[in-house]
Amino acid sequence: MSDVPLQTIALEPAILYFGTPVVLISTQNEDGTSNLAPMSSAFWLGWRCILGLDASSRTTENLRRTGECVLNLPSVDEVGAVDRIARTTGSNPVPGAKQMRGYRHEQQKWEVSGLTPVDSETVAPPRALECPVQLEAVLAAENGFMADDPIWKDGIKVFEVRIQRVHVHPSLRMAGQANRIDPDRWRPLIMSFQQFYGLTPGKLQASRLGQIEEATYRSPDVDRARAIDQLT
Numbered sequence: 001m002s003d004v005p006l007q008t009i010a011l012e013p014a015i016l017y018f019g020t021p022v023v024l025i026s027t028q029n030e031d032g033t034s035n036l037a038p039m040s041s042a043f044w045l046g047w048r049c050i051l052g053l054d055a056s057s058r059t060t061e062n063l064r065r066t067g068e069c070v071l072n073l074p075s076v077d078e079v080g081a082v083d084r085i086a087r088t089t090g091s092n093p094v095p096g097a098k099q100m101r102g103y104r105h106e107q108q109k110w111e112v113s114g115l116t117p118v119d120s121e122t123v124a125p126p127r128a129l130e131c132p133v134q135l136e137a138v139l140a141a142e143n144g145f146m147a148d149d150p151i152w153k154d155g156i157k158v159f160e161v162r163i164q165r166v167h168v169h170p171s172l173r174m175a176g177q178a179n180r181i182d183p184d185r186w187r188p189l190i191m192s193f194q195q196f197y198g199l200t201p202g203k204l205q206a207s208r209l210g211q212i213e214e215a216t217y218r219s220p221d222v223d224r225a226r227a228i229d230q231l232t
């Protein structure tokens with residue numbers, strides 16, 4: 001630690017995206033094809049995920065209509081694929097706010113990204129084969145956002161989805177453990193202030209939280225997910 005006194009300055013950054021993992025959401029379009037979209041306003045609680053999505057996105061429309069999605073988690077190796085479909089939308093025409101930011105309509109997101117769609121087991125939207133983590137999910141709840149602002153209140157939706165199948169590349173599994181991901185092997189792609197980052201390899205230091213047995217967090221959603229039949 002330096003001996004310079006700690007100080008703060010007051011700042012007004014337009015965004016407060018301090019860094020979260022990128023999620024590539026696949027959803028099914030009305031014509032049976034599928035859409036793929038990068039997002040990163042996501043966090044995890046048990047086998048649930050909370051997603052903050054632009055109300056005008058094709059993903060939002062598809063999720064509401066079908067109640068299904070796949071949350072594909074790209075690693076740092078998929079940064080090119082994510083960037084190739086940045087500033088695109090499956091919506092046609094392109095919604096006004098996106099036009100202003102230089103978005104274009106793109107129907108062929110899979111082809112443009114270079115990622116490979118493979119069938120899911122319990123939901124219609126496909127998984128992205130190259131992403132090391134692919135989570136099949138169903139919509140559990142939809143909530144509003146910024147209800148206290150008369151202009152912005154309908155612009156963003158918050159979705160709670162429940163995971164019902166977890167697929168991971170075998171290289172992520174913790175040695176000697178049937179059901180654990182090894183965080184030393186997982187290299188999430190991080191979006192921070194609109195730029196892409198990875199994590200520093202290895203742990204920074206021992207973690208007190210990490211002393212808690214992981215199994216104590218297991219929720220009834222895991223058994224719920226087991227009871228779900230495969231589509232085919």
Ligand SMILES: Cc1cc2nc3c(=O)[nH]c(=O)nc-3n(C[C@H](O)[C@H](O)[C@H](O)COP(=O)(O)O)c2cc1C
Pocket residue numbers: 022035036037038039040041042052053054056057058059060082085086087088089090091098103191
């Ligand atoms: C790295 C990255 C992170 C993003 N995070 C979000 C997000 O958290 N929420 C959101 O609504 N849009 C986010 N976007 C923008 C969406 O990708 C954009 O709204 C896109 O048009 C959605 O595609 P769709 O209209 O086909 O669903 C992000 C884009 C990138 C490249």
